[in-house]
Structure formats: structure tokens, C-alpha cells
Amino acid sequence: xxxxxxxxxxxxxxxxxxxxxxxxxxxxxxxxxxxxxxxxxxxxxxxxxxxxxxxxxxxxxxxxxxxxxxxxxxxxxxxxxxxxxxxxxxxxxxxxxxxxxxxxxxxxxxxxxxxxxxxxxxxxxxxxxxxxxxxxxxxxxxxxxxxxxxxxxxxxxxxxxxxxxxxxxxxxxxxxxxxxxxxxxxxxxxxxxxxxxxxxxxxxxxxxxxxxxxxxxxxxxxxxxxxxxxxxxxxxxxxxxxxxxxxxxxxxxxxxxxxxxxxxxxxxxxxxxxxxxxxxxxxxxxxxxxxxxxxxxxxxxxxxxxxxxxxxxxxxxxxxxxxxxxxxxxxxxxxxxxxxxxxxxxxxxxxxxxxxxxxxxxxxxxxxxxxxxxxxxxxxxxxxxxxxxxxxxxxxxxxxxxxxxxxxxxxxxxxxxxxxxxxxxxxxxxxxxxxxxxxxxxxxxxxxxx
Amino acid sequence: xxxxxxxxxxxxxxxxxxxxxxxxxxxxxxxxxxxxxxxxxxxxxxxxxxxxxxxxxxxxxxxxxxxxxxxxxxxxxxxxxxxxxxxxxxxxxxxxxxxxxxxxxxxxxxxxxxxxxxxxxxxxxxxxxxxxxxxxxxxxxxxxxxxxxxxxxxxxxxxxxxxxxxxxxxxxxxxxxxxxxxxxxxxxxxxxxxxxxxxxxxxxxxxxxxxxxxxxxxxxxxxxxxxxxxxxxxxxxxxxxxxxxxxxxxxxxxxxxxxxxxxxxxxxxxxxxxxxxxxxxxxxxxxxxxxxxxxxxxxxxxxxxxxxxxxxxxxxxxxxxxxxxxxxxxxxxxxxxxxxxxxxxxxxxxxxxxx
Numbered sequence: 001x002x003x004x005x006x007x008x009x010x011x012x013x014x015x016x017x018x019x020x021x022x023x024x025x026x027x028x029x030x031x032x033x034x035x036x037x038x039x040x041x042x043x044x045x046x047x048x049x050x051x052x053x054x055x056x057x058x059x060x061x062x063x064x065x066x067x068x069x070x071x072x073x074x075x076x077x078x079x080x081x082x083x084x085x086x087x088x089x090x091x092x093x094x095x096x097x098x099x100x101x102x103x104x105x106x107x108x109x110x111x112x113x114x115x116x117x118x119x120x121x122x123x124x125x126x127x128x129x130x131x132x133x134x135x136x137x138x139x140x141x142x143x144x145x146x147x148x149x150x151x152x153x154x155x156x157x158x159x160x161x162x163x164x165x166x167x168x169x170x171x172x173x174x175x176x177x178x179x180x181x182x183x184x185x186x187x188x189x190x191x192x193x194x195x196x197x198x199x200x201x202x203x204x205x206x207x208x209x210x211x212x213x214x215x216x217x218x219x220x221x222x223x224x225x226x227x228x229x230x231x232x233x234x235x236x237x238x239x240x241x242x243x244x245x246x247x248x249x250x251x252x253x254x255x256x257x258x259x260x261x262x263x264x265x266x267x268x269x270x271x272x273x274x275x276x277x278x279x280x281x282x283x284x285x286x287x288x289x290x291x292x293x294x295x296x297x298x299x300x301x302x303x304x305x306x307x308x309x310x311x312x313x314x315x316x317x318x319x320x321x322x323x324x325x326x327x328x329x330x331x332x333x334x335x336x337x338x339x340x341x342x343x344x345x346x347x348x349x350x351x352x353x354x355x356x357x358x359x360x361x362x363x364x365x366x367x368x369x370x371x372x373x374x375x376x377x378x379x380x381x382x383x384x385x386x387x388x389x390x391x392x393x394x395x396x397x398x399x400x401x402x403x404x405x406x407x408x409x410x411x412x413x414x415x416x417x418x419x420x421x422x423x424x425x426x427x428x429x430x431x432x433x434x435x436x437x438x439x440x441x442x443x444x445x446x447x448x449x450x
Numbered sequence: 451x452x453x454x455x456x457x458x459x460x461x462x463x464x465x466x467x468x469x470x471x472x473x474x475x476x477x478x479x480x481x482x483x484x485x486x487x488x489x490x491x492x493x494x495x496x497x498x499x500x501x502x503x504x505x506x507x508x509x510x511x512x513x514x515x516x517x518x519x520x521x522x523x524x525x526x527x528x529x530x531x532x533x534x535x536x537x538x539x540x541x542x543x544x545x546x547x548x549x550x551x552x553x554x555x556x557x558x559x560x561x562x563x564x565x566x567x568x569x570x571x572x573x574x575x576x577x578x579x580x581x582x583x584x585x586x587x588x589x590x591x592x593x594x595x596x597x598x599x600x601x602x603x604x605x606x607x608x609x610x611x612x613x614x615x616x617x618x619x620x621x622x623x624x625x626x627x628x629x630x631x632x633x634x635x636x637x638x639x640x641x642x643x644x645x646x647x648x649x650x651x652x653x654x655x656x657x658x659x660x661x662x663x664x665x666x667x668x669x670x671x672x673x674x675x676x677x678x679x680x681x682x683x684x685x686x687x688x689x690x691x692x693x694x695x696x697x698x699x700x701x702x703x704x705x706x707x708x709x710x711x712x713x714x715x716x717x718x719x720x721x722x723x724x725x726x727x728x729x730x731x732x733x734x735x736x737x738x739x740x741x742x743x744x745x746x747x748x749x750x751x752x753x754x755x756x757x758x759x760x761x762x763x764x765x766x767x768x769x770x771x772x773x774x775x776x777x778x779x780x781x782x783x784x785x786x787x788x789x790x791x792x793x794x795x796x797x798x799x800x801x802x803x804x805x
Contacts, residue, residue, distance in 0.1 A: 101767060105715055105722060109522060109759075116642065117518025130630050134717060141640045208628060239621050239629045 052372070054091020055082075055363055057356060058114035060135075061125040061150065061348065062102035066292055070345030071125055071149065071352045072097055073334055077326075078356035088363050093356065096120060102127065104134035111135055115142050121369045122147060124355050127348060128264070129153030129211040136160050139170055145370045145377060146171045147359065149351035153211045154178040154402055161403035169378050172404040174358060174393050175351030176311040177419055179214035181408045185419035186215075186285065186309060187222035189434050190259065193284065194228060197445055199256035203232035203281070205246065206261040215261050231255050238264035247273050250281065257282035262289070267306075268299055275302040278448040284421075285309070293343035296428040303424045305446045307433065312350030312390045313420040317432040317440050319391050326353065326389040347390075354388030361386070378404075391418040411437060463800055470494045470801040489665050494797040506650055510643055517760055521642035527755035528649035529714060532656050532707035533728075534735035534747035539660050540700035541733070542741035543669060544693055545676030546598065546605045550613030552728035554701050556720075557589045558582035558708030560620070563632035563718035571634060582712075583705030590701025591694070598693040601679065613726045620720040631719025638713040649710050653748075656703045661744045663699060672696050673742065734778045740788020749790035 059075045061068030072095070079093035087093070096118050098110035107126070114120045115138075123139060126132040127150035136156065139146040148156055148171065157178065160168035176182065193199045204219060206212035212235070220230055231253045234246055247270065250258060258281060260267065266289045274283060287308040289295070296303050313319060315327025327344045335342050345353075362380040363370060370377040381404070386393045394407045409418040421434040423443055431441035473493030481490045491499065505512070506524075513520035533555060541547045561582040565573055597608045620626045638648045663669055671692045674682045682689045712718055722728075731754070739750025754774065762770040785792050 103721075104717060108715070109519065112522055112642065113519050130633075133633060137637070137716070138640055208624075209630060237621070237628070 052369060053089050055088040055093045055122070055360055055369065056118065056120045057093060057095050057359075058098055058111070058118060058120035058123045059095050059125050059352070060098040060100050060107060060110060060114070060123055062127055063097065063099040064101065065127070066339070066341045067127055067150065067288070067346045067348050068099070068125070069339050070341045071348035073330065073337075074345045074349035074353040075124060075356055077330065077333070078353045078360075082357065082360045086364070088360050089367060089369075093360060100126070100128075100131055102131070104128075104131045107131045107135055108138060111138055115139075115144055120144065121363075121371050122359055124352055124359075125149055125348070126151050128209075129156065130209065132156050133210065136168060136171060140168050143170055143371060143374045145359070145374070147355040148173040149175060149355050150348040151211065152176050152179040152182060154180045154214055154405070155210060157396075157402040157405040161398075162401060165398050165403060169398075169404070170374055172355075172381055172395060173406055174355040174388075174395075175390050175406050175418075176347060177408050177416070178402055178405050179211050180218060180402070181416060182286070182309070182419055183214050183218040183222060185408070185416040186259070187219065187226060188415040189284070189309070189421050190223055190228055191226045191415075192434055193257065193282075193443065194226065196443060197256070199282070200228045201231045201254050201256045202228055203250040203253060203255035203258045204230050204260075205233075205258055205285075206235050207238050207264045208235040209238055209264050211263060212261045219259070236265055241265045243267075243270045244273065246270075247277075247279065251277075251279055255281045257284050260285040260287065262287045268302070271299060271302040271306055275304070278446070280449060282445055282449070283307070288346075291346045293341045293346070293430075296424050296430070301428070304428070305424065305444065307421050307423040307443070309419050309421045311347040311419065313422055313432045313438060314346075314430055315344045315350075315389075316422060316430050317420070317438040319418075319420070319438055320387050320389065322387065322389045323350075326350075350388075350390040354386065354390055354393055357388065358384055358386050358393060411435060462796075466494055466797070466800045469497065470797075473497045474801065487662050487665060489661075492798055492801055494800055495794065498794075498797060503654070506654070509646060509650075513646075517763075519759065519763075521646045523755055523759040524752075525642070525646040525649040525714060526759065527752045528646070528653040529707050529710045530732070530735060530755060531748045531751035532653050532703050532710070533732045534739070534751045535657060535660050535744050536700045536703040536707065537732045538736045538741060538744060538747040539664060539672075539703075540696045542736055542743070542747070543664065543672035543676060544696050546693060546696075547733070548609040548700075548729070549606055549726070549733070550593075550609035550611075550616075550729050551700070551704060551732055552724055552726070553593075553609075553613050553616045554586045554590055554704035555708030555711060555728075556616060556620075556723040558586045558705040559712045559718045559723045560626070561585040562635055562709060562712050563627065566634045567632055579709045582709050583702060586701045586705030586708060587698065590697045590704070594694045594697035598697065599690050609729075610726070613724065613729055617720050617724045617726065620724060627719065629720065631717055631722075633717045635712045635716055635718060637716035645714065648713065652706055652710060656706060657744065657748055660699070660703065664744050668692070668695065676742070734774070736788075737778055738781055738789055740791025740794075743788070743791050743794075746788045746790045746794070750788065753789070 057075065059072050061071050063069060075095045079095050082088060083092045096114060098114050100107035100110060111123060114123065122145040124147045126135065126148050129151040132148050132151035133155060135146060156171065157173060161171060202223060206215050223230060232250050232255055260283065267287045268289060271283065283306045290303060290306055290308045291310045291314065292298065293314060312323065315323055318324055330344055359370060362377060366376050366380055382395055382397055384394060392409055396402050396405045396407055408416045411417050415435060417435040417437060420432050420438050422430050423433045425431050425441060425444055432438045433441060433443040470493040473496055477491045477493045477496035480496055509524055513524060537548065537551045562578045565578050565581060593609065593612060597605050621628050639645050671682065671687060675689050675692060679689050715722060735750040735754045736747035738753055739748065740746030758770055758774060762773055781789060
């Protein structure tokens with residue numbers, strides 16, 4: 001691998017795929033003739049180039065996390081919508097599940113199986129950037145389109161298609177915007193907080209992981225342009241974050257709020273400490289655990305006043321005319337499901353839903369599988385301008401810094417708007433507080449600070 | 451009075467006897483020329499060995515029939531077989547059980563990564579591989595020199611603490627990559643078939659060399675240390691010297707395995723390489739196959755990986771490992787010599803006492 005990213009991993013483990021599982025293959029081979037008949041479509045290097053009819057989608061994500069569950073459900077919703085329409089090239093969209101268990105080695109095993117055994121036409125999903133980075137070479141070597149819908153590290157595009165376009169042109173990111181752009185969006189949000197509350201001193205915290213490198217590099221400059229001062233800065237170990245001592249140290253500063261970027265770290269204990277101790281600062285930024293739709297209840301109200309940016313704004317506002325109906329349909333189907341998330345998928349679900357719709361359109365337009373001709377696929381993808389549930393989706397081209405990354409959308413002032421911020425308010429309602437065009441309520445500071 | 455077991459044994463002899471006789475001429479040929487170096491075989495043992503090696507070498511023909519991921523499983527099993535055999539020549543033979551062998555493969559992997567990151571990203575594989583194996587050897591000696599003078603449980607405890615220490619070390623400093631580790635190393639190839647052969651060939655060579663050494667006087671002394679260390683001393687042989695040799699023999703292939711594992715994943719991180727679970731898994735494989743036999747742990751590694759990756763593939767990670775640990779427990783209780791050793795000796799008993 002030639003990426004500079006980093007890859008967390010558990011010890012070597014195994015692929016788990018629903019549908020046609022390995023065990024059934026073992027049984028089949030045990031039955032003798034069946035096994036031999038199947039042999040033609042197994043193994044080898046790369047196998048066939050996908051199917052000519054329909055669209056077989058390998059969905060990869062951490063299925064032990066509500067993030068992965070929401071994304072897989074959204075993938076199936078998209079498949080149902082397409083199948084109820086005209087389908088894809090006379091066939092149907094079929095979703096095959098691969099559980100990464102949030103580990104890069106597991107993800108590699110799963111993706112090898114999806115490509116070589118399941119013969120998928122495309123892959124969609126991936127949460128951790130480290131996992132995405134560990135899959136770029138594998139998918140590029142097999143010319144299988146990989147639509148990243150959960151990871152934000154710019155390394156996924158900039159350090160691959162940005163450096164060797166021909167090799168890595170199979171990789172697209174329909175969302176979220178990459179963390180370079182997220183940093184700019186968050187700086188815009190910090191500007192809003194400054195205008196609203198006069199907050200101009202920030203304690204800057206982040207996961208010590210690949211996706212936050214952009215924040216480390218860009219946030220100080222972007223905040224200083226807006227006359228916002230960083231009074232405390234720390235990258236916390238995602239293995240054992242020392243939240244208690246960090247909170248104590250921050251309370252010794254004049255910070256108006258913590259601007260934190262947590263995807264790996266669960267910030268719940270920080271919220272609990274903050275709420276109970278009524279610390280004299282707000283908690284803002286990005287917190288993936290906090291995007292869980294039932295988070296307010298799960299945190300027993302400790303999440304009140306915390307904010308997080310999230311693609312799709314959890315469906316609480318009309319980003320496009322499709323956003324709210326999508327979330328309503330999700331709630332209808334999964335409101336009573338055993339596993340959360342029940343109220344809405346988390347951000348990955350929004351982008352996964354859009355990704356499958358886009359590729360279905362492209363496959364129909366080209367009248368072939370995305371793996372039929374990767375060049376045709378790429379050309380058509382670059383022409384896409386899709387109104388999805390998470391916003392308008394267009395991709396950067398070959399000559400950009402981030403080839404095939406989702407383009408940011410901007411308002412008249414030039415602020416990035418397709419990375420909205422939500423806040424838990426009042427008795428547990430989730431409101432979109434930024435940007436202005438999607439705002440359902442103004443940001444409120446904790447009641448003990450007023 | 452004849453028990454059911456005796457009846458079964460006689461039946462088995464009757465079935466296997468003719469096969470043994472059919473292959474005994476060729477086994478005798480092996481025994482005449484190679485027996486002194488690798489041990490003597492009867493016809494059945496020769497057949498099992500020949501078929502196994504042939505099956506491994508011709509996996510291209512049959513592995514895809516088993517499952518689409520079989521090459522991956524076989525490649526992983528080959529690497530882990532190196533670890534299990536390396537552990538065995540040291541711990542299985544001398545009885546000084548190491549609970550921290552993964553630091554030896556880990557140091558090789560980290561040496562590769564640190565050379566690529568800090569010295570030269572274009573450093574040729576030959577150079578990083580040789581230096582990495584050397585690093586394993588040096589660390590092996592560093593652990594062995596002070597600890598193997600100790601008797602009793604202290605050696606095991608020290609190796610155990612060693613792996614915990616090394617794990618924390620890699621996550622304590624950013625320069626060592628933390629939890630995500632380093633992704634600079636490249637995989638050998640993504641072609642599953644080629645990748646398998648890249649792992650298989652070194653594994654077979656390691657098996658050959660270790661079997662040869664285990665059958666030599668050195669191997670006999672190591673076993674003697676396990677059985678009665680004072681007797682070895684009384685015979686005028688310095689056991690510490692030979693225990694250190696066993697660590698040398700173990701460290702080098704551990705380093706080779708570490709280098710191969712880097713080539714498999716293209717990433718070096720504490721969870722894949724250092725975590726104490728890895729050290730325990732090596733022991734589990736050796737136990738399954740049969741400690742103190744080199745080829746037993748090799749078979750154990752393949753069995754373990756096949757169960758883990760293929761047969762239990764549909765289960766969650768927790769369930770898979772739970773089943774595997776129960777199996778290890780059962781083998782420890784009911785077949786202490788290990789499954790493959792048991793089979794091997796049973797085959798050896800067919801057709802008289804030739805072994």
C-alpha cells in the first residue's frame with residue numbers, strides 16, 4: 001500500500017456475509033457435483049467482471065454499530081426504490097452485507113470475499129478512514145468501484161486518485177465532504193457562534209486518528225482568520241482517552257467552548273462530567289456517537305446542549321425535498337425494529353442511500369454494470385448532478401486536489417452548507433442550528449452559562 | 451476380554467495394513483537416505499506426509515472448490531504455522547513456555563515499518579527483511595540471556611509481562627504509530643493465489659529446517675531439558691546454553707513470519723502483531739497439533755485457521771473464538787499430546803513397531 005494513512009486492526013479474523021455464506025458453499029462442495037458446478041464462478045484473480053443485468057452491491061460497514069446498521073438499511077431502502085421502479089438493466093439491485101467489525105484486516109477479508117466470491121458490481125460504505133485507506137489498493141487492483149460513504153479523510157482521494165488517477169479512479173466519495181472541507185465548514189460554524197454568543201476562545205480536541213489530521217492542520221489558521229483564539233489543544237488517544245484530566249485542564253482556561261472532533265472516542269463520559277459539573281463552556285464540533293438518534297435518551301439527558309455536525313442533519317430539516325420523506329419512510333420501516341437506529345439512519349445512511357441511487361442511474365444510462373467498463377462508469381459519474389437526501393451530489397474531476405470527492409456546496413457568502421450542525425435542545429428535540437438556510441432553531445448556550 | 455477399543459484398533463489395523471505395506475518400500479527408501487536427518491517413517495506416515503505436501507503445493511487446483519476465500523485462509527495458516535513451529539522449537543521442546551512470542555514477530559514488523567518510515571521509503575525488501583529478522587534475533591537474545599537462567603514459572607511470567615510491555619510501548623508514543631500503526635509497508639501482492647505461494651514456500655522451508663534441527667542432537671538435548679534439567683546438568687551439559695540456542699532457533703523463523711505477515715496485510719499495528727492474544731493463539735495451535743513435534747503445530751495452525759476462517763466463518767468473532775478455545779480445552783484434557791501427534795503415532799503403530 002502506498003497510502004500515508006494509518007490502519008487500526010484487530011488480530012486477523014474473518015469475513016461474515018449474509019446471503020450466500022461460506023458455510024453453504026462448504027456444504028455444497030461436500031455434496032460433490034454441486035461444488036464442481038459452482039467452481040467456475042469462484043476464486044481466481046478477480047473473477048468475472050460483475051453481472052450484466054441488475055446491480056450487485058457489496059455493503060461494507062461495522063455492523064455492530066448503529067452507524068453500519070442504519071447504512072445497510074438505507075442501502076436496502078434504495079434498492080427497494082430502484083427495484084420498484086425500472087430496476088437496473090433489466091435486473092434488480094441486490095445488497096450483500098459485509099461486516100468490517102470496524103477493523104481493517106476484517107474489512108480486507110470481507111472485501112476480498114465480496115469481490116472474488118460474491119462477484120459484486122460495486123462496493124459502498126466504510127466508516128473508519130483507516131479502513132477505507134486499507135481498501136483502496138485492493139479495490140483499485142480489481143477495478144471495482146468503491147463508493148465511500150462514511151469516511152472523511154482527504155487521504156482517500158487526494159493521496160490516491162490525486163497522485164495516480166488511472167490506478168485509483170474507481171474510488172468515489174458521495175459524502176461526507178472530506179475533512180479538509182469539514183474543517184472549513186466548522187470554522188464557518190465557529191464564526192456563527194462568535195456572532196451569536198461572542199464566543200471567541202476555543203479548546204480544540206480531536207481523536208488521534210487519520211480523519212482528524214485535516215483539523216489539526218487547518219483549524220488553527222481558519223479560526224485565527226476569524227479572530228478566534230485556541231486556548232487549549234490536545235489529540236486524545238482513541239485507545240484510552242484521558243477525559244477527566246482534559247476537562248480539568250480546560251476548566252482552568254477561559255475557553256468559551258470545546259470544539260471537539262470525536263469519531264472513535266465516545267464523548268459520552270465527557271458530556272456526563274460536563275453536565276453534572278455545569279462547566280462554564282459549551283461542547284461543539286463533531287461527535288459521531290452523539291449522532292445516534294436515540295442519544296438524548298441514551299445519555300439520560302446529558303446530551304442536552306451538545307452539538308454535532310452531521311451529513312443529512314439527521315433528517316430534521318428539508319435539505320432537499322427528499323430528506324424528510326426519506327427519514328419518515330425509514331421511521332415507518334424501522335421504527336419498531338429490534339436494533340437501533342430506529343428514528344433515522346445516521347449520516348452514513350444518507351450518503352449510502354444517495355450512492356446506490358446514483359450508481360443505479362449511471363448503470364442504466366450506460367446500459368452496463370459499473371465493472372463492465374470502469375472508464376465509462378467514471379465518465380458518467382463525473383457528469384452526475386444528483387439531488388439526493390443529503391443534498392446535491394457532484395464529484396470533483398481528475399484535475400482537482402480531491403478527485404472524485406463530493407463537492408462542497410456554498411451559500412452566497414461562500415460558507416460551506418452541506419455539512420449541517422444539529423443540537424439537542426429543550427426536552428430532547430434535535431434541531432438544525434447551522435447553516436442558516438436549513439436552520440430550525442438558533443443555537444442555545446447551556447442554561448447554566450446564561 | 452476384548453474391549454470395543456481393541457476391536458476398533460484391530461479393525462483399523464486391518465484396513466490400514468495393506469496401504470502401509472504398499473507404501474513401505476518407498477518409505478524405506480526415504481528412511482535409508484533421509485531418515486537419519488528427518489526421522490524414520492512407515493508407509494502410512496510417508497503417504498500422509500506426501501499427500502499433505504502435494505495438497506499444499508497444488509492448492510490452486512482444489513482450494514477454489516472449497517470456498518472463495520480458501521487461498522486467504524491457507525496463506526494466513528502458512529504464516530501462523532511458522533509462528534506455531536517457532537514457538538514449539540523453543541517452548542514445546544524445552545518446556546519453558548513462552549507467553550510472549552508475538553513480540554518476536556512484532557519487532558520484525560516494526561523494524562520493517564520504522565525503516566520505511568524513518569530511513570528510506572524506497573528501501574529494498576531484501577534489506578528490510580534481513581534487518582527485521584536480525585532484530586527478532588537480537589530481541590530474542592535479549593529476552594533469553596537474562597531469563598533462561600531462571601527455572602520454574604519465572605521465564606513464562608517474564609515473557610508474558612514482556613508482551614504486555616511492548617504492546618503499551620507501541621501505543622504510548624506517536625513515533626511508534628499508536629493504535630493505527632503504519633501503513634507504509636506494501637503488500638506482496640493482492641493476487642490471492644500468488645500471495646498463498648509467497649507464504650507457503652517459506653513455511654515449508656522453515657518446517658524442513660526445524661524438523662532437521664529437532665531430530666539432531668540439539669533437539670534431543672532440548673527435550674532432555676524438558677524432561678529432567680538436573681540430569682542434563684549432571685551429564686556435564688550446560689542447559690542454559692542450549693535454552694538460549696532454542697531461543698535463537700525460535701527467533702529467526704518468528705522474524706521471517708513477522709516479515710511475511712507484513713507482506714500479507716501491508717500494515718503494521720499493535721493489534722495485529724503484538725497483542726498478547728496472538729501469543730496465546732500460537733500456543734493454541736501447537737497444543738491442537740501436538741507440542742514438541744514441529745509438524746504437529748504446523749497441522750494445528752492449518753486446523754485452527756480452517757476452523758476459524760472457513761467452518762465457523764458465519765459466526766461472530768466472539769462465538770468463533772469461544773468454540774476454538776473450548777476445542778483447545780478439550781484437546782488439553784482428552785488428547786494432551788495433540789491431535790496430529792496422536793494420528794501420527796497411531797499411523798506409526800500400523801504394521802509393527804517400525805517408526
